[in-house]
Amino acid sequence: MSEIYAYIVSSYADNLVTATKLANNVMFANMETFRASLQQVKDSLRDLSKIGVNAVKTFENASAETIRLANVAQNTQ
Secondary structure (H helix, E strand, O other): OHHHHHHHHHHHHHHHHHHHHHHHHHHHHHHHHHHHHHHHHHHHHHHHHHHHHHHHHHHHHHHHHHHHHHHHHHHHO
């Protein structure tokens, strides 16, 4: 009877260790995936920021050119 009990305890301990290893592997894999996702978001936000900065520069240049042309037209009249 004690052999059966020892076998059950041993099997339970082995299963617990295996389940813990599996949980750790899943956790670390998810952490790596999360890290990769964060890097992708960071890169995307950097690109979106560049787009916004370029758009503002374009509007700034267009406004300055419009003002310059208006001043030229006004001075020629």
